[in-house]
Amino acid sequence: MTTDRGVSVQAHGVIALTASACTSCMICVRECPSWCIELESHDEEVSEPGARRPRTVSVLDAFTIDFGLCMYCGICVDLCPFDALAWQPDFDYASGSAAGLVQGISELESWQRGPGASTAISDS
Amino acid sequence: MRGIDPVFWVDEFSRLQAQGYLFFDFLTAYEREGEIEVIARVVNPKSKESELLVTKVDADHNSVTSISGVYPGAVWHERETAEMFGVNFIGLGDKRPLLRRSMLARPPMLKSSVLATRMLKPWPGQPSNRKQQPIGVVEDWLQK
Ligand code: SF4
Numbered sequence A: 001m002t003t004d005r006g007v008s009v010q011a012h013g014v015i016a017l018t019a020s021a022c023t024s025c026m027i028c029v030r031e032c033p034s035w036c037i038e039l040e041s042h043d044e045e046v047s048e049p050g051a052r053r054p055r056t057v058s059v060l061d062a063f064t065i066d067f068g069l070c071m072y073c074g075i076c077v078d079l080c081p082f083d084a085l086a087w088q089p090d091f092d093y094a095s096g097s098a099a100g101l102v103q104g105i106s107e108l109e110s111w112q113r114g115p116g117a118s119t120a121i122s123d124s
Numbered sequence B: 001m002r003g004i005d006p007v008f009w010v011d012e013f014s015r016l017q018a019q020g021y022l023f024f025d026f027l028t029a030y031e032r033e034g035e036i037e038v039i040a041r042v043v044n045p046k047s048k049e050s051e052l053l054v055t056k057v058d059a060d061h062n063s064v065t066s067i068s069g070v071y072p073g074a075v076w077h078e079r080e081t082a083e084m085f086g087v088n089f090i091g092l093g094d095k096r097p098l099l100r101r102s103m104l105a106r107p108p109m110l111k112s113s114v115l116a117t118r119m120l121k122p123w124p125g126q127p128s129n130r131k132q133q134p135i136g137v138v139e140d141w142l143q144k
């Protein structure tokens, strides 16, 4: 399967984040050989109706990948236990400065491919 | 992957080239158990077959014979391997470094070389409640 630009859909183009799936477990941050993922989170208590005690959940405050340092090895994507990271065959994020290659939650989430994704996929 | 005696390293590439392995793909090195090995791949564009050859770098002189006389394209790769691993390629004409501005510090790709960038930047994975050592980083390298 390729995109409309002839790129394999499995290409290591960009890493998309699904923030709602991320539990801030820090596994990707610790295993990244380039030290290019940074994450900040805080704990919050949520009370659910019927539950005896409130549950503590981790809330993601910041998540950045510096694509200027990333070597596209895929270790983070492979190791995330919650499938919060995924490769997408997109490459349109060149920047005129090194700082422009650092992407935060909103940019990383924007790469998620779903219905209505900007790049069409074909079977050829 | 085929291990080649360093004595026959260049001969083996000449032999493969004569057999139609005309495309030189890459050459680099790696460190395993304290020894450096040089690895290179050549391809036969007609049959699409490829050969991946490895040889040991002479430990006393840190040297191996250059294959750039057989495959001129290997010059770039041998220059890079020389500056990154400190390998001396005997017979390599162009020894200018590609990326490093100064050759005074130790070759950065050796496991025993301290990486300055690892000391400059704190490890983003450091837990707040205990001390943990990042994988593949020697303790002395870390910021105190
Ligand atoms: S692909 Fe590799 S280098 Fe890039 S962020 Fe993931 S683990 Fe780090």
Ligand code: SF4
Residues within 6 Å of the ligand: A021, A022, A023, A024, A025, A026, A027, A028, A029, A039, A079, A080, A081, A082, A083, A084, A085
């Ligand atoms: S490994 Fe996955 S769940 Fe854990 S912090 Fe990284 S993205 Fe979030």
